[in-house]
Amino acid sequence: MSMFGNGLDAAVHKAFTRPAPKSAPAQMRYLVRQLKGTKAVAQMLRISQRTVERYVKNQIKKPRPELAARLEREVKKRWQPQIRAQARQKAATTGGIVIDTRARIGYTAPIGTTDEGRLRHLTVALPPRYAARLFDAQQAGASDQQLQQIAAEAVKEVYFQDGGRRAGQLEEIRFTDIEHLEFDL
Structure with a gap:
């Protein structure tokens, strides 16, 4: 999967009320x-049915590392x-989402501005509509690049343009490196 996904x-896993099986x-x-x-x-884990039965009966306790990773991923995918x-609904309707990133962020703006990308550490609370867009795109199977573009638009509006109060001429945000x-929700 992707970094953004x-x-x-x-x-979302931070919202779990009980820990997943270890x-x-x-x-x-x-x-x-x-x-x-x-x-x-x-079939899902690509192992034999007899091996699954032996795990269920506690006859095998320690899986190979690649099987352990697949097993944990599949459990977390289905847990609660x-x-x-x-949690997604709350973030998409009322709470919004917080993004904490350290990346090279630059922008396209009119001539005479300092639009060179530079390394920035930002912690920005994004409004619920961007949380909804991110979660909807993720559910639809969006690529990492598409999720990154949505996050860049959100950072542009919230951080650089301050909700329309400044930097109205910004055209595009470059969110790289x-x-x-x-x-966080």
């Missing part, structure tokens, strides 16, 4: 309950879907 998922057998049992059978879990939906990116 992972960042949005991490922000051990491999507990994660496997959770997936078996969710997918209603060991065969579906085995209603809480995840409520991202060193750090974190979202």
